[in-house]
Amino acid sequence: MSTLSSNSQNLSPQRGRDALLGLVPLVLLVLIIAVALALAALARQLLAASGFFAQQQAAVIILVAGFVLVLVAYVIAIVLTMRRIASWQQNGIAARAALWSLGITALIVILPFLVAILLPQHPAP
Amino acid sequence: MSSQPSSSVAPTIQSQPGAAANGRNWRIFVVALLIISGLLTSAYTALSLYIATRLVYVAQKPLYSTPAAFGLKYQDVTFPSREDHIQLRGWLIPGVLPNGGLTVQRTIILVHGTRTNRADKAAGLLNFSVSLARHGFAVLAFDMRGMGESPPAPLSLGYFEQRDVLGAVDFLQSGPLPYPDLGRPRAIGGWGVSMGGATLILATAREPAIRAIVSDCAYADIIPILEREVPKGSHLPSVFTPGSLLAAQAIYGINYYAVRPVDVVAQIAPRPILFIHGDSDDYIPSSNMTTLANAARTAPNANVQTWLVPGANHAQSFNTHTQEYVARVVAFYTTALGTDTGAV
Numbered sequence: 286m287s288t289l290s291s292n293s294q295n296l297s298p299q300r301g302r303d304a305l306l307g308l309v310p311l312v313l314l315v316l317i318i319a320v321a322l323a324l325a326a327l328a329r330q331l332l333a334a335s336g337f338f339a340q341q342q343a344a345v346i347i348l349v350a351g352f353v354l355v356l357v358a359y360v361i362a363i364v365l366t367m368r369r370i371a372s373w374q375q376n377g378i379a380a381r382a383a384l385w386s387l388g389i390t391a392l393i394v395i396l397p398f399l400v401a402i403l404l405p406q407h408p409a410p
Numbered sequence: 411m412s413s414q415p416s417s418s419v420a421p422t423i424q425s426q427p428g429a430a431a432n433g434r435n436w437r438i439f440v441v442a443l444l445i446i447s448g449l450l451t452s453a454y455t456a457l458s459l460y461i462a463t464r465l466v467y468v469a470q471k472p473l474y475s476t477p478a479a480f481g482l483k484y485q486d487v488t489f490p491s492r493e494d495h496i497q498l499r500g501w502l503i504p505g506v507l508p509n510g511g512l513t514v515q516r517t518i519i520l521v522h523g524t525r526t527n528r529a530d531k532a533a534g535l536l537n538f539s540v541s542l543a544r545h546g547f548a549v550l551a552f553d554m555r556g557m558g559e560s561p562p563a564p565l566s567l568g569y570f571e572q573r574d575v576l577g578a579v580d581f582l583q584s585g586p587l588p589y590p591d592l593g594r595p596r597a598i599g600g601w602g603v604s605m606g607g608a609t610l611i612l613a614t615a616r617e618p619a620i621r622a623i624v625s626d627c628a629y630a631d632i633i634p635i636l637e638r639e640v641p642k643g644s645h646l647p648s649v650f651t652p653g654s655l656l657a658a659q660a661i662y663g664i665n666y667y668a669v670r671p672v673d674v675v676a677q678i679a680p681r682p683i684l685f686i687h688g689d690s691d692d693y694i695p696s697s698n699m700t701t702l703a704n705a706a707r708t709a710p711n712a713n714v715q716t717w718l719v720p721g722a723n724h725a726q727s728f729n730t731h732t733q734e735y736v737a738r739v740v741a742f743y744t745t746a747l748g749t750d751t752g753a754v
Contacts, residue, residue: 310444322660325660325661326663329662329663333494336561336562337556337561337562337563337564338562340662341463341564341661341662344660344661344662345459345463345661348459348660348661349459352452352455352456352459356448356452359448360448363441363444367437367441370437371434371437374433374434374437380433381436384436384437384440387440387443387444388440388443390444391440391443391444391446391447391448392443392447394444394447394448394451395446395447395450395451397451397454397455397653398447398450398451398454398649400652401454401649401650401651401652401653402649404652406637406648406651406652407633407634407637408634408637408638408641408648409634409635409637409638409694409695410638410695
């Protein structure tokens with residue numbers, strides 16, 4: 286029984302670490318998007334006096350840069366996480382919590398698209 | 411008992427010979443999910459951003475004529491929009507009294523539609539301004555932001571443009587009017603067509619100085635129109651519409667979902683409203699007038715009139731029924747704003 290108890294105690298932190306590792310791409314994604322949106326809003330305010338085209342250019346540049354950064358960070362984070370998971374699995378650790386976290390990340394990433402598909406629309410005739 | 415602990419550790423520690431291959435399969439599955447979701451959402455976001463930039467940009471049309479071509483006196487005016495102080499350009503056309511004198515006692519703010527300007531040839535705006543002026547009403551016709559001679563700005567379909575109408579009210583109440591000898595307007599009315607009608611409703615709900623409005627073929631809610639027009643204009647499926655509208659909010663700060671005159675039209679009461687709509691309008695269906703009028707009538711002291719114009723398409727009621735249109739509108743303003751006393 287003492288072995289069981291010891292294993293259970295070790296299991297929880299291990300799973301927690303797995304899950305956190307799997308959430309790294311999602312956290313990066315959310316952070317970069319939030320920063321890009323905030324910067325775009327700030328640029329709009331700061332360039333209000335410079336006219337529409339300057340405002341639009343600044344906001345688009347910031348959002349496109351944020352978009353590219355998100356893509357790069359997302360890909361790098363996934364590659365690194367997968368490498369870590371693969372190395373764990375080679376050492377006999379299943380790392381299922383990390384894989385679940387990544388699966389959930391995939392669902393959250395696709396959520397805007399799914400919501401757009403499911404959102405009811407009532408176009409004017 | 412010794413096998414019990416081992417099985418409870420199974421979710422984390424591999425315990426079977428084929429588990430390595432199984433783990434690899436799970437990794438491939440999850441990576442495939444991540445790639446597919448990433449690609450779909452990236453493509454969706456990129457296209458939505460692109461559509462948003464196309465949606466809000468309107469090439470500005472030059473004015474085709476001025477009131478002088480109709481033998482009327484007028485002055486060019488410039489005034490700032492309320493809140494964001496965009497310098498808007500317009501004309502102040504004094505009303506002409508029966509004795510030939512000029513007056514600004516009753517001034518009508520004229521609000522044009524989308525992708526056009528204060529002279530809008532297709533809707534006959536300049537001709538309508540001239541008709542009002544000849545019936546003794548001064549007209550402040552101006553270009554909303556991003557249109558005509560006013561500075562470029564994103565087309566927000568009323569969300570920002572209501573500030574332009576409010577700026578026009580401020581100008582009439584406290585701005586440097588070009589006819590100081592005529593004094594300031596005693597009563598301010600509004601007339602708007604299409605997006606101008608919707609914008610006028612949004613502004614009037616916030617500004618009690620506008621004492622009566624005529625709203626010609628306005629929409630009750632812009633979203634159904636956009637849900638029809640965005641796929642048509644972008645040649646992309648309707649699934650991109652919500653993304654484009656959100657992208658417009660991210661880039662320009664426009665919340666199209668808030669452009670709902672139907673939600674605020676009841677706040678205009680007891681000030682009178684005349685709704686006009688062509689029954690053959692295939693751009694903004696005439697059901698919008700019914701929706702707006704019903705919403706306006708929910709106020710206990712509502713003063714609402716409607717006129718469904720037979721055979722008129724979008725923004726064509728003035729052109730198809732010119733005399734009746736002018737007669738009805740002039741009668742409405744005369745009742746709502748009173749007669750001109752002739753005094754300064």
